[in-house]
Amino acid sequence: MAARAYWQGQIRLALVSIPVEIYSATKSGAAVSFKQIHEPSGQPIHYDKVVTGVGPVDADEIMKGYEVSKGEYVLLEQDEIDAVKLESKKTLELTQFVDASEIDVLYYEKPYFVVPADDLAEEAFIVLREALRRTKKIGLGQLAMRGREYVVSLKPCGRGLVLETLRYADEVHKAQGYFRDIPDDKPSEELLELAEALIVKRSGDFHPQEFHDRYVDALKDLIERKRKANGKTIIEDKDTGERKGSNVVDLMAALKKSMAAKEPAKAEEKKAPAKKTPAKRAPAKKRA
Numbered sequence: 001m002a003a004r005a006y007w008q009g010q011i012r013l014a015l016v017s018i019p020v021e022i023y024s025a026t027k028s029g030a031a032v033s034f035k036q037i038h039e040p041s042g043q044p045i046h047y048d049k050v051v052t053g054v055g056p057v058d059a060d061e062i063m064k065g066y067e068v069s070k071g072e073y074v075l076l077e078q079d080e081i082d083a084v085k086l087e088s089k090k091t092l093e094l095t096q097f098v099d100a101s102e103i104d105v106l107y108y109e110k111p112y113f114v115v116p117a118d119d120l121a122e123e124a125f126i127v128l129r130e131a132l133r134r135t136k137k138i139g140l141g142q143l144a145m146r147g148r149e150y151v152v153s154l155k156p157c158g159r160g161l162v163l164e165t166l167r168y169a170d171e172v173h174k175a176q177g178y179f180r181d182i183p184d185d186k187p188s189e190e191l192l193e194l195a196e197a198l199i200v201k202r203s204g205d206f207h208p209q210e211f212h213d214r215y216v217d218a219l220k221d222l223i224e225r226k227r228k229a230n231g232k233t234i235i236e237d238k239d240t241g242e243r244k245g246s247n248v249v250d251l252m253a254a255l256k257k258s259m260a261a262k263e264p265a266k267a268e269e270k271k272a273p274a275k276k277t278p279a280k281r282a283p284a285k286k287r288a
Contacts (some may be wrong), residue, residue, distance in 0.1 A: 006112060007145050009090040011128070011154070017091075018124045019117035022163060026111060032219045081147075089144040092163075094154065097137040103153065106175075107166045114154070114161035129156045194255040201259065 005021040012018075036045040048056050064081070065073035087093075116125040132139060132155060139154035143163075151166040226234055 007143070008117065009092065009143075011114075011141075012091050012093045013128060013139075016124055016128075018128060019121045020092075020114050020125070021117050023113045023115070024110075025113050025162065029213055030216055031213075032216055032223070086144045086149065088142045088149055092141045092143045092152065092154075094139040094141045096140040097132075097135070098140060099136070100138050100155070103138065103166070104172075106172050108153075109150075109165040109167055112163045112165075113157070114163050125161075129159075129161055132156050132161075191252060191255065194252070194259065198255060198258055201263070 003023050006024050007022040008020075010017045010019050037043065038045055049059075049062065050056050063075045063077065065075045067073050116122045141152055141154070143150050143152045143165075151168060153164045153166055154161055155164075156162075222234060222236075226232070
């Protein structure tokens with residue numbers, strides 16, 4: 001496997017230990033990265049590490065410190081931090097199993113692929129995978145990675161397993177604090193039926209490749225046009241957008257107009273080559 005393992009250790013279920021490797025299941029998209037530039041010279045800005053009253057300092061003079069009170073720090077060597085003993089650094093112990101529906105989507109953070117570390121681990125790995133699949137349960141445990149201990153979930157995914165880091169309870173805002181001012185009124189049945197029909201009309205299979213970052217595309221286009229314009233300022237026309245509907249009549253009209261509108265062609269349909277019309281055969285010449 002070409003990728004480098006993000007974590008190596010073992011999954012433990014009671015007295016059974018399974019050596020595994022964990023790999024990141026996602027990657028960063030093609031974002032546009034900007035640098036700060038000194039306009040008069042056109043040179044990039046650099047930041048030096050300095051100490052007030054001392055000036056620039058060397059990297060070997062820098063330590064990690066935790067502020068315990070204003071201006072007072074506890075200094076720690078990297079070796080001291082690395083030596084912190086925590087079993088979950090090398091072992092993911094599955095301590096509980098729950099239904100997937102019990103975990104709110106707000107708690108899920110980042111996915112990882114889990115594979116057996118070697119041939120000897122494959123049998124136990126497959127047994128765990130299939131047991132989770134049959135029971136339709138998700139395993140829960142805690143795992144220490146990159147300077148932090150995470151709550152994680154474990155579930156089957158094809159021939160392997162997927163581990164997802166979960167947020168702690170104190171990291172998730174309570175929804176009611178944001179939703180309490182939204183009225184609990186029942187919508188008009190006619191409006192609801194139109195909205196349902198519109199949803200059905202636009203329903204389909206999920207194809208992630210159909211979506212891309214249009215903002216990145218627009219920025220790249222702006223950069224290319226600016227390059228060709230030799231630095232001349234380019235300002236796009238502001239999109240005022242349509243007037244927001246403020247009453248039920250506007251909403252009703254908008255829903256009906258949406259239902260009547262022709263759906264845009266999907267990416268797959270756009271790429272489909274046009275069917276060639278078969279060439280007509282020339283009429284046979286009559287013999288004299």
